Amino acid sequence: MITTKDIDNPLIKFVLHLGDNALIMGHRNSEWCGHGPILEQDIALTNIALDQVGQARNFYQYAAELISETNGEQLTEDSLAYLRDSWDFKNCLLAELPNGDWAQTILKQFIVSAYQYHLYQALANNQNEQLAAIASKSLKELNYHLRWSSDWVLRLGDGTTESKKRMEDAIAILWSYTNEWIDFADYEMIILGDSHHSIQQDWKAKIKSVFDEAGLMIPVDGWMQKGGKVGNHTEHLGYILTDMQFLQRAYPNAEW
Amino acid sequence: MKTFIRKMFYGDYGEEKNNAAESNSTNASKNEWPLWEVFIRSKQGLDHKHVGSLHAADAVMALENARDVYTRRGEGVSIWLVESKNIHASNPDDSAALFEPANDKIYRHPSFYELPDELKHM
Amino acid sequence: METSLEEQFQQKIDQEHKIEPKDWMPDKYRQTLIRQISQHAHSEVVGMLPEGNWITRAPSLRRKAILLAKIQDEAGHGLYLYSAAETLGISRDEMYHQLHSGKAKYSSIFNYPTLTWADMGAIGWLVDGAAIMNQVPLCRTSFGPYARAMVRVCKEESFHQRQGFESLWVLSKGTDEQKRMCQDAIDRWWWPCLMMFGPPDDESTNTIQSMQWKIKRFSNDALRQKFVDMIAEQIKILGMKLPDPDLKWNEEKKHYDYGKINWDEFWQVLKGNGPCNKERLDARRKAWDEGAWVREAASAYAEKKHTNQLNNSNKVYENVH
Numbered sequence: 001m002i003t004t005k006d007i008d009n010p011l012i013k014f015v016l017h018l019g020d021n022a023l024i025m026g027h028r029n030s031e032w033c034g035h036g037p038i039l040e041q042d043i044a045l046t047n048i049a050l051d052q053v054g055q056a057r058n059f060y061q062y063a064a065e066l067i068s069e070t071n072g073e074q075l076t077e078d079s080l081a082y083l084r085d086s087w088d089f090k091n092c093l094l095a096e097l098p099n100g101d102w103a104q105t106i107l108k109q110f111i112v113s114a115y116q117y118h119l120y121q122a123l124a125n126n127q128n129e130q131l132a133a134i135a136s137k138s139l140k141e142l143n144y145h146l147r148w149s150s151d152w153v154l155r156l157g158d159g160t161t162e163s164k165k166r167m168e169d170a171i172a173i174l175w176s177y178t179n180e181w182i183d184f185a186d187y188e189m190i191i192l193g194d195s196h197h198s199i200q201q202d203w204k205a206k207i208k209s210v211f212d213e214a215g216l217m218i219p220v221d222g223w224m225q226k227g228g229k230v231g232n233h234t235e236h237l238g239y240i241l242t243d244m245q246f247l248q249r250a251y252p253n254a255e256w
Numbered sequence: 257m258k259t260f261i262r263k264m265f266y267g268d269y270g271e272e273k274n275n276a277a278e279s280n281s282t283n284a285s286k287n288e289w290p291l292w293e294v295f296i297r298s299k300q301g302l303d304h305k306h307v308g309s310l311h312a313a314d315a316v317m318a319l320e321n322a323r324d325v326y327t328r329r330g331e332g333v334s335i336w337l338v339e340s341k342n343i344h345a346s347n348p349d350d351s352a353a354l355f356e357p358a359n360d361k362i363y364r365h366p367s368f369y370e371l372p373d374e375l376k377h378m
Numbered sequence: 379m380e381t382s383l384e385e386q387f388q389q390k391i392d393q394e395h396k397i398e399p400k401d402w403m404p405d406k407y408r409q410t411l412i413r414q415i416s417q418h419a420h421s422e423v424v425g426m427l428p429e430g431n432w433i434t435r436a437p438s439l440r441r442k443a444i445l446l447a448k449i450q451d452e453a454g455h456g457l458y459l460y461s462a463a464e465t466l467g468i469s470r471d472e473m474y475h476q477l478h479s480g481k482a483k484y485s486s487i488f489n490y491p492t493l494t495w496a497d498m499g500a501i502g503w504l505v506d507g508a509a510i511m512n513q514v515p516l517c518r519t520s521f522g523p524y525a526r527a528m529v530r531v532c533k534e535e536s537f538h539q540r541q542g543f544e545s546l547w548v549l550s551k552g553t554d555e556q557k558r559m560c561q562d563a564i565d566r567w568w569w570p571c572l573m574m575f576g577p578p579d580d581e582s583t584n585t586i587q588s589m590q591w592k593i594k595r596f597s598n599d600a601l602r603q604k605f606v607d608m609i610a611e612q613i614k615i616l617g618m619k620l621p622d623p624d625l626k627w628n629e630e631k632k633h634y635d636y637g638k639i640n641w642d643e644f645w646q647v648l649k650g651n652g653p654c655n656k657e658r659l660d661a662r663r664k665a666w667d668e669g670a671w672v673r674e675a676a677s678a679y680a681e682k683k684h685t686n687q688l689n690n691s692n693k694v695y696e697n698v699h
Binding site: 023027030031033034035036037038039040041042043046047049050053054056057060077078081082101102154155156158159160162163166240243244246247248251254255256 | 423426427430433434435436437438439440441442443446447449450453454456457460495545548549552553555556661664665666668669670671672673674675676678679682
């Protein structure tokens with residue numbers, strides 16, 4: 001096992017946070033592969049999962065480079081994904097929550113896509129060229145993720161009585177995990193600077209406009225969960241890692 | 257012959273009243289999302305070409321799925337979609353009447369004309 | 379001289395003309411094709427499950443991406459094939475109904491469990507390899523939409539077998555445990571793969587008519603032999619063994635001889651008694667049943683939008699002009 005817990009460099013923390021979000025979202029979405037509500041949508045969600053795994057790899061590769069520059073430790077995308085324990089992971093809690101039904105999965109994906117879309121837009125103009133390059137590339141993918149998930153929020157919110165009910169239930173279950181995305185940690189503030197304001201606003205505006213069109217209500221302000229960004233997770237993450245890291249841990253140092 | 261086999265094919269839906277969806281007695285496909293035909297332009301300058309079909313509830317979804325299904329390996333730069341029921345197709349029984357009369361109009365082809373060798377590039 | 383429709387049909391096929399959906403065809407041809415294409419489509423879709431087991435456990439991010447892409451391809455192949463079958467007048471829902479009720483079959487190979495990571499490699503190399511043997515000749519099958527679907531499928535499949543072999547190759551050069559994992563997977567998948575080509579020619583009921591119609595272009599045994607010859611050579615590169623003491627090059631026949639296949643096991647798995655028949659069908663049914671409200675919601679939404687559009691159509695007309 002390795003740990004990145006002692007790293008204090010905000011850029012490294014930030015890049016790991018981005019990679020972890022992408023990986024854990026991709027992991028959850030990939031659980032749908034072969035089990036989707038219709039073949040076409042199975043393919044669509046798997047596409048998104050593939051994009052997310054791809055984004056995670058880009059961020060981890062960059063993080064590994066940065067870490068090696070900082071302390072000489074030789075890490076790879078795989079050691080970062082497979083050899084860290086849950087306290088090292090900096091993804092938002094929403095990402096690791098179980099998929100639930102299609103409504104919960106869609107809501108999750110929509111909340112995250114709306115965030116990542118605006119985040120990557122901001123990062124595409126960041127002075128850090130490497131970060132800007134990864135963000136620009138990912139932004140094209142996010143365009144689609146956001147469109148796809150927004151369309152589904154509309155279909156479910158404005159579909160049948162049952163689908164509306166399920167969307168409302170999903171909102172009730174997941175809402176307290178939404179604010180963490182825009183409740184920025186110190187390391188995020190340092191990298192994002194002033195752009196964090198517009199990300200917050202654009203994210204809120206996007207959610208409001210899609211919810212309005214879908215006939216869904218945004219809940220009144222209440223308690224919001226957090227902790228993922230500094231490594232305090234839900235119990236679910238441990239099980240994700242148990243699955244994901246099984247081979248790397250059972251057969252240390254093997255090449256696959 | 258089993259009842260589920262209905263002799264309805266894509267291209268027929270527009271012509272026939274008693275089409276596949278309506279004549280279905282099993283009610284299995286009552287709620288089936290409509291079928292769409294997908295046409296892809298593989299690069300700028302080429303025609304869109306029929307590549308296959310898919311099911312989608314609406315045109316927006318059909319477009320997104322066509323992208324997911326038929327351009328996974330960068331096969332296209334543009335997509336056209338037509339709901340299958342809107343395609344009107346010629347009937348193979350009419351093929352002789354429709355297409356054979358063109359076969360003897362060989363004077364429509366440039367190779368029909370013998371020209372002097374001195375005349376180049378025409 | 380007047381020839382019957384049936385004779386004209388056969389003549390077309392003999393001359394390698396493709397049959398298109400609206401052309402006249404014998405009912406039996408249509409039925410046979412629907413059965414064959416839908417079985418094939420079901421195999422692709424059920425086939426996502428054994429590999430899907432390992433997506434979350436793939437040992438590297440690269441392997442995870444490859445596996446996801448591969449399984450997604452299989453969904454795509456299922457879709458191409460369902461579409462081809464639909465041109466014959468059966469709905470996809472009906473085909474699902476046949477699958478879920480146990481009436482339609484799918485390839486028995488997917489009723490075997492995936493127990494270790496090496497199974498992902500073995501499936502790519504052996505199962506996809508066997509499937510490709512079957513599929514390449516089908517690119518020239520007599521029914522146009524089926525042939526076109528197969529061309530697309532074969533184009534995409536070629537990476538599947540290669541990644542499978544590569545994955546096993548890495549294991550074969552790895553630690554002792556990995557080598558063992560590799561051999562174990564080959565041992566478990568080899569015989570079921572040979573069964574994928576179907577019963578021996580003298581017991582196969584559909585072969586003669588299907589060959590005449592060019593729905594099938596080679597016999598089960600011919601394809602099986604071709605597969606054995608190919609794999610018997612390729613396994614040397616892996617430095618592994620096929621679990622068949624009777625496997626031997628026959629100089630006279632210029633083919634490999636191989637041992638007796640346990641056809642009793644084949645029929646048992648086909649009947650539903652394989653290790654995973656129940657899990658596979660249950661998983662498919664569950665996905666379909668739990669997706670019902672989703673599909674209905676999307677239909678209802680599309681319907682609403684359509685109605686709104688009709689109500690607004692005058693407005694649109696004004697906008698255009």
